[in-house]
Structure formats: C-alpha cells, structure tokens
Amino acid sequence: MGRRAVFDDPALRLANNLLDVGRADLHRRIVAALHDSPLEESYVGDVQDQLAAVVTDQRVAERDRREASRLIGIGDDLLAAIGRSGTVLMVWRRSPQQVDHPGQNMPLARYESDGIYQGSWGDIETFESSPELRTLAEALNWAQRRAPHVIVRPWWNDDTHYWAGDGPPPDGMDALPDHHR
Known part of the structure; x- marks a missing residue:
C-alpha cells in the first residue's frame, strides 16, 4: 500500500461524495489540495486543513465528518499507515x-x-x-x-x-x- 491507497484516494472519494450532496465548495478545496507530485513536507498538512473544514461543518453528514476525521488521523502518521517498504x-x-x-x-x-x-x-x-x-x-x-x-x-x-x-x-x-x- 502507498500514499494514494491509504490517503489520497479516500480523500478524493470523500470530496466526490461531498460534490454529490451539493457541497461543491468543500469538494473544490479538497481536490485543490490533492496532487500527484512527490510527497512534500506540507502536502499532508494542506489536505488535513481542508478535511478539518469538513469535520467542523455541521451541514455535512455525520458519516462524511467521521471519514474526514479518520483521514486526518491517517495523515498524522502516514508512514505507519503505509508501512515500511521498498x-x-x-x-x-x-x-x-x-x-x-x-x-x-x-x-x-x-x-x-x-x-x-x-x-x-x-x-x-x-x-x-x-x-x-x-x-x-x-x-x-x-x-x-x-x-x-x-x-x-x-x-x-x-x-x-x-x-x-x-x-x-x-x-x-x-x-x-x-x-x-
């Protein structure tokens, strides 16, 4: 497993769910933070910042807020989620x-x-x-x-x-x- 499988892809799925329920603003913010370039020091934090907006927005469904919170936790220790490899x-x-x-x-x-x-x-x-x-x-x-x-x-x-x-x-x-x- 890698970064995309444990962090990027689930964040993109969450963003697409938000778009489906009319939250294009949150979708755009998450998608803008995601990118395919090499992992940089600020990358995970930038995505987590956008996920935090989902967690605190009471208009977002509870399941989506839980998923955003779960992804923030994965980002806190991305290396542990990926595992040592290669x-x-x-x-x-x-x-x-x-x-x-x-x-x-x-x-x-x-x-x-x-x-x-x-x-x-x-x-x-x-x-x-x-x-x-x-x-x-x-x-x-x-x-x-x-x-x-x-x-x-x-x-x-x-x-x-x-x-x-x-x-x-x-x-x-x-x-x-x-x-x-």
Whole structure:
C-alpha cells in the first residue's frame, strides 16, 4: 500500500461524495489540495486543513465528518499507515561553493559538512524526496523509517554504495561500517 491507497484516494472519494450532496465548495478545496507530485513536507498538512473544514461543518453528514476525521488521523502518521517498504537510495552530494574562476575544479570534500545527503523513496504509489540532511545519522534515520532496504553513497567515498538496510547486504555490496551508523 502507498500514499494514494491509504490517503489520497479516500480523500478524493470523500470530496466526490461531498460534490454529490451539493457541497461543491468543500469538494473544490479538497481536490485543490490533492496532487500527484512527490510527497512534500506540507502536502499532508494542506489536505488535513481542508478535511478539518469538513469535520467542523455541521451541514455535512455525520458519516462524511467521521471519514474526514479518520483521514486526518491517517495523515498524522502516514508512514505507519503505509508501512515500511521498498528501497531508499540516500546520496551525499557536495554543496555548491563559490569558486574564484569559472571552470575551476572544486577541491575534494574533506568533511561531511561540505555537502548534504538527499534521498528518494517509493514508487509511483508513494514517492518522496527527503529534505536536505546534514549528517549520515539523520539520513539513515529518515531512510530506515521508510524502508527495510537502504543504500547509501557516503561523503567519504562517492564511488561506492553501501548497504544500511535490514539484514545482510545483497551480493556485491558491502555493509556500511558500524562506526558510521
């Protein structure tokens, strides 16, 4: 199951029910908050705000208010509703820095703070890009909450991918050293 199955589709069904009973205003607000782009930090909250308007509107049928309330609860812990699944690829990338001359090569990274980690998780059903994370510990926390399979390209070796998921690494991949976890 993904975001669409547990949150988006039921919210759209609720919006369509509201349209069928003459509440085009609430329908429009919910539909406007829903979108197919990758999951962003504000997305769930924007949809929840529109669902809250349904919950507090006494002109809406009790069953629709209950469904809006249920969806708000799912949004409060969307990851738990979806469940851990799939693979996260977490990659460290160098932060752009000023260079004195155009075309000048950037010096090699010396510290983790010379860049950020950014990852992606999911599939067409649940796609999410991570926020920019400053440390490997933060990156692993974000990734491991979402998926049992985590692959990391760390700051100290941008030519190698390490396994940081559940269980032993797949063939041909080294486990992330414990002292980096």
